[in-house]
Amino acid sequence: MMTLRDYIAKKKKKNRIWFFGILLFWAVTAYGVNFDLFRIISGLPDMFNLLGRMFSPEFSYIREAMPRLLETIEMALVSTTLGVLIGVLIALFTAKNTTLHPIIPKIIGPLLTFFRTIPNLIWAAILVTIFSVGKFPGMIALTITAVLITVKLLREYIETLNKNLLNGVESVGGSKIQVLRFAVLPTIFEHSLSVYFIVLEINIRSATILGLVGAGGIGQILWRDLNHLRYDNLATLIILLFLTILIIDFISVTIRKNLKKFYIPRTSIASFKLQQQKKWGGIIALLILGFLWLFFSLDITAERLIVGLGSGRDIILRMVQIDLSYIPRLIEGLLESVHIALFATITGGVGAVVLSYFTAYNTAPSPIVAVILKGVVNLLRTFPPIIVAIIFFRGVGPGPLAGAMALGIYTLGVMTKLYSEVIESAGTSIQQGIMVTGSTKLNSYRYGILPQTFPNFISLILYRLESNIRTSTILGIIGAGGIGTLLSTNITWRNWERVGLLILGIALLMIAIEKISERIRKRLI
Amino acid sequence: MQKRVLGILITAIIASTLLIGCSNEEEVLTMGFVPMRDGEQLIESLEPLEDMISEEMGITVEAFTATNYVGVVEGLGSGQVDFGFIPPFAYVLANAESEARVSLTVLNASGESSYRSQFLVREDSDIEDFEDLYGKTLAFVDPSSTSGYLFPGAHLYDLGIDIEEDITYLYSGGHDQSLQLLLSGDVDAAVTFVDVRERYKDDFPDAMEKTRVLGYTMDIPNISVTISDSMDPETEARLQEALIKIADTEEGAELLAELFNIHGFVVAQDRDYDIIRDTAKTMNVDLSNQ
Numbered sequence: 001m002m003t004l005r006d007y008i009a010k011k012k013k014k015n016r017i018w019f020f021g022i023l024l025f026w027a028v029t030a031y032g033v034n035f036d037l038f039r040i041i042s043g044l045p046d047m048f049n050l051l052g053r054m055f056s057p058e059f060s061y062i063r064e065a066m067p068r069l070l071e072t073i074e075m076a077l078v079s080t081t082l083g084v085l086i087g088v089l090i091a092l093f094t095a096k097n098t099t100l101h102p103i104i105p106k107i108i109g110p111l112l113t114f115f116r117t118i119p120n121l122i123w124a125a126i127l128v129t130i131f132s133v134g135k136f137p138g139m140i141a142l143t144i145t146a147v148l149i150t151v152k153l154l155r156e157y158i159e160t161l162n163k164n165l166l167n168g169v170e171s172v173g174g175s176k177i178q179v180l181r182f183a184v185l186p187t188i189f190e191h192s193l194s195v196y197f198i199v200l201e202i203n204i205r206s207a208t209i210l211g212l213v214g215a216g217g218i219g220q221i222l223w224r225d226l227n228h229l230r231y232d233n234l235a236t237l238i239i240l241l242f243l244t245i246l247i248i249d250f251i252s253v254t255i256r257k258n259l260k261k262f263y264i265p266r267t268s269i270a271s272f273k274l275q276q277q278k279k280w281g282g283i284i285a286l287l288i289l290g291f292l293w294l295f296f297s298l299d300i301t302a303e304r305l306i307v308g309l310g311s312g313r314d315i316i317l318r319m320v321q322i323d324l325s326y327i328p329r330l331i332e333g334l335l336e337s338v339h340i341a342l343f344a345t346i347t348g349g350v351g352a353v354v355l356s357y358f359t360a361y362n363t364a365p366s367p368i369v370a371v372i373l374k375g376v377v378n379l380l381r382t383f384p385p386i387i388v389a390i391i392f393f394r395g396v397g398p399g400p401l402a403g404a405m406a407l408g409i410y411t412l413g414v415m416t417k418l419y420s421e422v423i424e425s426a427g428t429s430i431q432q433g434i435m436v437t438g439s440t441k442l443n444s445y446r447y448g449i450l451p452q453t454f455p456n457f458i459s460l461i462l463y464r465l466e467s468n469i470r471t472s473t474i475l476g477i478i479g480a481g482g483i484g485t486l487l488s489t490n491i492t493w494r495n496w497e498r499v500g501l502l503i504l505g506i507a508l509l510m511i512a513i514e515k516i517s518e519r520i521r522k523r524l525i
Numbered sequence: 526m527q528k529r530v531l532g533i534l535i536t537a538i539i540a541s542t543l544l545i546g547c548s549n550e551e552e553v554l555t556m557g558f559v560p561m562r563d564g565e566q567l568i569e570s571l572e573p574l575e576d577m578i579s580e581e582m583g584i585t586v587e588a589f590t591a592t593n594y595v596g597v598v599e600g601l602g603s604g605q606v607d608f609g610f611i612p613p614f615a616y617v618l619a620n621a622e623s624e625a626r627v628s629l630t631v632l633n634a635s636g637e638s639s640y641r642s643q644f645l646v647r648e649d650s651d652i653e654d655f656e657d658l659y660g661k662t663l664a665f666v667d668p669s670s671t672s673g674y675l676f677p678g679a680h681l682y683d684l685g686i687d688i689e690e691d692i693t694y695l696y697s698g699g700h701d702q703s704l705q706l707l708l709s710g711d712v713d714a715a716v717t718f719v720d721v722r723e724r725y726k727d728d729f730p731d732a733m734e735k736t737r738v739l740g741y742t743m744d745i746p747n748i749s750v751t752i753s754d755s756m757d758p759e760t761e762a763r764l765q766e767a768l769i770k771i772a773d774t775e776e777g778a779e780l781l782a783e784l785f786n787i788h789g790f791v792v793a794q795d796r797d798y799d800i801i802r803d804t805a806k807t808m809n810v811d812l813s814n815q
Contacts, residue, residue: 134695304710398589492592
């Protein structure tokens with residue numbers, strides 16, 4: 001028999017070991033990114049100076065930027081619509097519990113995982129070679145990523161569906177297709193909609209990066225202003241992006257709220273069928289519209305396409321012949337990227353646990369504090385990590401530290417937003433249950449809400465880690481170290497054999513991290 | 526008891542992490558290297574050059590490579606980067622922003638302190654003269670490129686061709702991409718460094734036969750060695766001397782030529798770069814309020 005005293009002592013010891021372990025881990029990654037607090041502090045005035053220059057946005061610039069922004073929104077809308085629709089189909093056929101044959105997920109699953117690890121920028125770089133520069137290759141690159149993200153998010157959701165739901169349709173004699181059509185599809189419809197908006201936001205952000213490789217949209221002028229050090233114009237563009245994402249967020253919330261209120265008037269079977277036909281007609285029309293739109297953005301001849309496909313094939317053929325002699329550099333780069341991503345994830349994650357307490361409505365000392373912090377958090381989240389990295393370049397010089405700090409701040413923003421929402425939805429019963437014993441609000445957070453929602457937190461932070469590794473490859477382009485620096489220089493020099501090896505290395509790392517986090521998640525939930 | 530031990534350990538870890546940077550009191554110079562895209566090969570390691578400069582100056586030099594100059598320019602501005610090998614346009618930006626000053630200009634293989642960029646058209650093209658470019662499509666490299674955008678753009682303005690009105694243009698993202706767009710017929714003319722066809726002959730073996738040069742731009746100052754405003758004149762003089770000396774030794778010359786396509790240094794004046802400022806002005810790049 002374990003006494004309460006023993007239990008408490010044991011628990012305390014366990015907590016302490018965890019705390020100590022994470023701290024040690026953090027220290028290792030901090031060492032890996034050359035963390036130096038004094039350097040950051042002494043760089044602060046320079047960083048504020050740069051930030052100050054950004055705070056004088058040039059509003060007359062909006063007129064020039066607007067058409068570009070619309071182009072970006074167009075690219076993101078078309079590619080998200082197409083990508084999510086295709087992704088839903090693939091997810092249905094590759095989820096373990098709904099697939100037509102158990103072999104399909106085993107083959108397609110790893111393939112999709114591999115493709116998902118390839119940074120957006122690489123897709124665009126290859127596609128630009130095939131289809132020339134402009135909107136079209138950008139759209140294709142975004143469609144590919146939209147498909148891949150949708151499949152990942154939806155497949156996980158489908159796999160958690162209750163078996164009874166599927167068996168119900170199957171037991172009345174439904175075929176596998178009918179199970180998908182009548183049991184799974186209606187169930188995941190609402191979830192697909194929220195996936196759509198998640199992907200849309202991701203695509204608008206990515207579209208800004210694709211400007212780097214000449215894929216059209218707002219990214220192109222953002223990149224130009226950055227290179228001409230026009231921080232006033234840059235600020236204008238960031239504000240525009242911030243507003244765009246805010247509007248998308250608003251539309252998403254409104255639609256999802258109203259969807260729940262929306263019932264089909266079932267006065268007769270005929271009216272129900274008509275309703276269903278309308279719904280499916282709409283979805284098919286959307287798909288066709290998406291393809292047509294994509295087709296008309298493509299303004300090249302068949303001859304040109306053949307030439308493009310030829311050079312695309314040459315690049316891919318060379319990428320397949322990976323340059324093994326480059327492995328030492330690969331490992332060096334990967335290690336640095338892992339350090340950057342881990343440091344950012346731990347720093348941002350720990351910060352988010354603290355900040356969320358003040359940001360969630362139900363735990364914040366006062367609602368005003370919560371509202372103000374929510375604004376700050378949204379601001380942190382909108383600043384593209386690439387811009388924050390440049391601010392840190394000024395403060396601490398280019399290198400992994402700047403990249404790690406930029407990613408850490410971004411992680412802090414995203415994690416605080418997500419986790420404070422989790423806290424808000426945790427309900428008041430736990431909190432009140434503890435506060436009724438006379439404890440403080442802080443203690444109710446520490447001993448009630450935090451342990452209760454911790455699995456959610458771990459799950460969120462593991463996703464963040466994966467995406468941080470991906471983002472750190474993009475930061476490498478502007479000189480924040482890690483694998484991204486190697487990747488971008490080798491693309492510039494057309495060393496496709498090395499690019500092939502680097503992509504393979506990144507893919508293996510991402511798959512390994514995904515497997516580990518899957519395991520941790522399973523054990524926790 | 527255990528608690529105390531743990532507490533001490535934790536404090537020790539945090540303290541040691543925070544103090545990492547403070548332990549090395551000795552002076553270190555940070556050097557940023559932004560390669561020009563026409564380099565013969567990808568610079569993988571700056572270590573040999575680091576060692577040579579360190580030995581010559583007696584100060585440890587730490588070097589890093591960046592594909593884009595923005596980070597290095599910002600670093601030079603705040604003194605986080607002490608000196609850098611940066612493109613001429615980046616120097617002008619750095620100078621406008623923070624009083625960073627140019628110390629040396631690099632000499633190229635022909636011993637010149639400047640280079641040019643070229644306008645390419647397809648061999649069978651009906652474009653014989655710059656006049657023929659009206660209404661045609663042209664590929665620039667990217668808006669940050671001196672040789673792929675600023676100079677060729679200003680060249681066209683000087684000839685009376687308004688790039689916004691008289692031609693259609695796009696940014697290809699790279700000199701190699703520009704060549705590719707020209708070869709695949711997406712554009713009627715492309716701007717590249719001299720000579721992109723030689724540099725990427727493995728990738729585009731038929732580029733020499735299939736394209737011809739329409740014309741060249743004015744001379745563009747070569748890559749510069751730019752010094753942060755925070756470096757004292759004495760250190761700058763030592764650095765200047767060290768670099769020139771390294772380029773004079775057999776071993777140093779070989780390394781510089783092989784890795785960086787650098788064939789010597791010449792002391793530079795700020796006014797050598799006025800031509801970049803004029804060009805930037807023609808091209809509507811605002812350098813004033815920085």
